[in-house]
Amino acid sequence: MSAIHTQAPGVMAVAGCGVIGSGWIARALAAGMQVQAWDPDPDAIRRLRVNIDTAWPSLERRGLAEGASRDNLSFTTELADALDGADLVQENAPERLEIKQSLLAQIDALTPASVLIGSSTSGIKPSELQAQCQKAPGRVIVAHPFNPVYLLPLVELVGGEHTEAAQLEKASEQYRALGMRPLIVQREIEGHIADRLMEALWREALYLVNDGVATTEEIDAAVVYGAGLRWSLMGTFMTFHLAGGEGGMRHMLEQFGPALKLPWTRLEAPELTDTLINRVAEGSEYQAAGRSVAELEARRDQFLTELLAVVERYWPEAEGLGGRI
């Protein structure tokens, strides 16, 4: 392969080959990249190959990039070898601050200052990840994916105190080239955005199990057959915008705003100030992009009809597990 070809799809170095690292590698290989994988455990390559083989049929159905091949992978237990010539580095060490800080400091020292270093951390803030990096801490950012990384498109990009906007823009391009949806987070916060939402839901679910209100199966059913179907098209704001009828989010906040004071979760809600109401209503109207609630509803119904035809083939009774719920 010529140098130009190597540069075009690029070389990705992946540090740590667990479930998340393997997912990144499968995605990068499918996008036609060369991947240089590192793991301190020499046995990691066996599990990695198994994980890639599991992912590959789905990636083939999604469509491989030109030149994409599982053979474009090398594995080493020497960090410096994996980093050599990389255009992008992705770190997937265990979720412990001291481990990540030490590994990222080594990667920072071993790579040119222009190379972006993304961390898959679920919840650590980028400024903490940058703390021990000497050479170019600003290019060490959070690039948080979702499992399975080779299929789910979201990647949250978060810069730390040393990061410049241009570095996030460049990161956005690099992850977009991997077929992802980069979401640049405006302010660093523990858990970024999506994990905070998931964690709130998860904690409330644990209370329901703990208090004997519901089993895990019942809680999952409440998500799958109800809200989960909508969430694959609209998030929570657009869902409520549509719940407000023609008046949209503003009407919905008038109607259900008082419910924020009710004990419908263990989580206390923020005060619904005029500033917050405006921010939420204007945000939802911006998302509606001039489409009326009726238009959005028609579109939602069309989507749900198609979606139900797919998901019903995957519901328990389709597997002979009927009668459970």
Add this chain to the structure above:
Amino acid sequence: MSAIHTQAPGVMAVAGCGVIGSGWIARALAAGMQVQAWDPDPDAIRRLRVNIDTAWPSLERRGLAEGASRDNLSFTTELADALDGADLVQENAPERLEIKQSLLAQIDALTPASVLIGSSTSGIKPSELQAQCQKAPGRVIVAHPFNPVYLLPLVELVGGEHTEAAQLEKASEQYRALGMRPLIVQREIEGHIADRLMEALWREALYLVNDGVATTEEIDAAVVYGAGLRWSLMGTFMTFHLAGGEGGMRHMLEQFGPALKLPWTRLEAPELTDTLINRVAEGSEYQAAGRSVAELEARRDQFLTELLAVVERYWPEAEGLGGRI
């Protein structure tokens, strides 16, 4: 139509014809039922007809029951007329306790004791709804649907202090005949199950907007392109069961249990006691129904691949709204 036919699909009385009431009516008509609608506002019939017309094309694509017709609908502003001969009554009054209590007491007085009365309340406990009913309070239960009611299958059934198990079983059959997934909730609690989960997520989302971490659009994107895709197949427990690799939920709790102590949401988590760990791990293993994590992963990937092919046709760029996120 003969008396036998009328009995077989049955007669449903619907009290309150807003967005939720209209949704119930469209669903019941599509299931081949006769519907007797009541609303104190004589003008409600106009909006109701518009709402049914909006719903009908999706219902046709889903498949109508034999004899299903939009003409099987009558409308009245006299409550007693709407209730006459009904096999099932669904109440959809505004979400205020005194309004619902008073209306449900009237419905209770006007219908035979054997007729089930379901309330669409989002959060009120059934014992409170039963409080003013004299004749047969036990048959007044929560039957909480999800918008759009004519497409989303979940209905949460919750009995109050006067309700007997047999009444919930009968309710379960009646809602199943409407093509729904009845979920009998074991203990009454404000917000039932699904709304508590949604409310936890909603409150956390409001904090993120309030604190300037993200816009409504960014938060919705974090759901749609990430967790939302998984939630239409698996709820939060099975998602985490798969995140645990071959060790499943038990391994996941070991790894991410400590994160429950971290400020990843404003909501404080319950203590992860051995009892709770066992309940969650055993529940997830029960849901897995003997399928290995690898099998579940392969199934999830197959599902996501099909799902992505559908949802990508509905993502913003498919509507010429690209570049927003």
